[in-house]
Amino acid sequence: MTAFLAVAGQTIAISYRVGGGALIGVLFFLSVLVVIPFAVGPDLDLLARIGPAILWIGALLATLLGLDRLFQDDRDDGTLDHLVLSGLSLEAMVLAKAIGHWAATGLPLVIAAPALALLLNLQPAALWTVTLTLLVGTPALTLIGTIGAALMVALRRGGMLIAVLILPFTVPVLIFGVAAANAGVSDRDSFGQPFLFLCAFTLFSLVIGPFAGAAAIRAAEE
């Protein structure tokens, strides 16, 4: 458990040091949100209607940012070999890295979401609904992304390849996340069912992510 917390804490610490990606994620989130109204026009009614979708797409893209380096940096400087030999199971190590990465990059997005939602003319009810769905849904995005990050160890490529591999698998999270968030915008949409599906996907990826990630690292390291 000590080792588990140490890995998670180290991942958070590195993200906030010089060269870390924690705050770049929030900045990227803000940039996406600012760019979209320029593309679709400044119509406030339209922005309020598609606001939850914009926030979710921004969060999805911001989550992928920096994820390709999650294990690659550790591989390059030899830390990964130490982690593999540390006695901590590889699955637990991947989970610890994922939790650390989410705390450093996912959580700031959730905290920033209410403030940014104001720019999109979201009313208080919609604003808190979106934030709640992001709080529940972004861990799923990070955990699915962790599988891609683990694949990057073997692929020795960075950048956009992880997005190509991972985005198809994040679609269910996006569908149910936006569906639940839309309940705050219009009364016709129901909140309960898609929100429960979103919770289910997060729990599902909590199981799949560490095991698939560990299997990918094992395949790359031998």
Add this chain to the structure above:
Amino acid sequence: MALIQLANPTRFLTISGRVLPWLWGATIILVVAGLYYAFPGSPGAATNVGETVRLMYVHVPADWLALLTYGLMAAAAVGTLVWRHPLSDVAQKAAAPIGAAFTFLGLVTGMLWGQPTWGTFWVWEARLVSFLLLFLVYLGLIVVWRTMEDPGRAGRVVSVLTLVGAPLLVIIHYSVDWWNSLHQGAGILSGSTDDAFLTPLFLMLGGYSFLFISLLLTRMRTEILGRRLRTMQLGAAGQEA
């Protein structure tokens, strides 16, 4: 002969070389017969669904084969990760582009069918979207194969990604039942379909299946020979140095 003996690549080359001409022959006979029953021998305009029903004979088998190929790749992925079966990663690598081609064919024929019957080439609904995702996953797998040089390691990494994508098959299969879908449900085996439609459909399904097996074995043979060539070249380069 036990299946395990096929694990020897040399024996696989011998046996597959012997059966391949027969498989290709069966493919040609079934596809030609299927096309005959689908076009001159089929009641098209006479039915209430019109001439577009003929698209079913190329669309439905392509979709089934797209799913079947992925299922086979997932089974081979288990073979690679659990038993280190030497042919299963060869089979995966050979199957991925074939599966992508069937998925693409299914999407294109579906779009061509959608225009006259639904009035649009594309709608964003469950069955179509899940199939598009399957196509993207196939392309992602091909990209990973093309990114890594060592085929053994690439096989194990691709296997992980293949298994992560396997639940998509279940989603695609039940997508017409779970969501209110424009795409019609699976009604082909329900007994309500007339024999005049079933005959060409099953002939084409057989033809597509034999085409898949023939292409798969041909590509696997090429891949095995390619790997041997690579080993020989590496060995020769090592001796020169």
